[in-house]
Amino acid sequence: MIGRLYAVVIDCPDPDELAVFYEKLLSLSRQADTADFVVLQDASGAPVVAFQRVDGFRAPRWGDPERPPHLHLDVMVPDLDTAEAQVLALGATLLDGSDKPIGYRVYEDPVGHPFCLITPEGV
Template sequence: MIGRLHTVVIDCRDPDELAGFYEKLLSLSRQADTGDYVVLQNAAGTPVVTFQRVDGFRAPRWKDAARPAHMHIDVMVTDLDVAEAQVLALGATLLDGSDKPVGYRVYEDPAGHPFCLITPEGA
């Protein structure tokens, strides 16, 4: 095992507005709200879904390759360096992130979808 699913991150124009919709739809509550980033949690206090402000966001269109879905998965790991070696061996590509052993790093999967490896300190 490399890590465990931490949260699904949805890119959007207005995190507060979109989080409000999903709070009601899924009976979740806010764990964190920075204005640019809202984290919703379940009754057990586990992060479930996160909304991230993206400048120039263009809403996706169903079945339109020119306007694909905008979201990524955060994978919780204990050591970024160890996990990075494992995901690179699986075919991932490093895109961005901390060069330190704690925090986060952004990758794309072999098909080009972004995902992040994060540590508890970076969550």
Template sequence: MIGRLFSLVIDCPDPSELAGFYESLLSMPRVEDSPDYVVLADPAGTQMVTFQRVGDYRPPSWRDPERPARAHVDVLVGDLDVAQEQVLALGATLLEGSDKPVGYRVYADPVGHPFCLITQESIVPGA
């Protein structure tokens, strides 16, 4: 092993606002909070998501080669329809053409980063 994942870092125009979206989505509390940098972590401190302010932020565009998504988050959920209602209420947007395989849908967070809601069915067919 060369190392271990320390944090997933997401660029955005307003770290506090976007962190609020992911706090609700992932049930991870803030452990660091400043105007330019917000960190969420699980209770053990082994999984972290960091949000950093980027000037002149340009959101990715789903399937647009001029502004591609460089990475995205997969969130495992129990019930895709229930989770969809919840993320839409938080400010997410269902992306067109994302309702493809069973147990898998693609959304954009409030600043345009794509993320997926997935169920066990999409990981293990027939589960």
């Protein structure tokens, strides 16, 4: 083993604002919180995801090779319809062509990072 995953860091224009979205989406809590960097942790206290301020941030665009997403998160949920209503209320956007009834659906967070809601059938 070379190492272990410590955290995923997401670039964004406002770490506090985007962290609020992911706190609710992933049931995480804040471990560290500054104007330029927010770290969220899981119930065990391990860091999971962090948000880093980037001046001049350019949001990715789904399907646009000039502004690719580079990575995305898959979030396991028990029911797509219920989870969709919840993430849309938090400020997510359902991306075109993502209206699948089972398996997975693709969204973007409030600043344009793509993520998928997936169910066990989609794995």
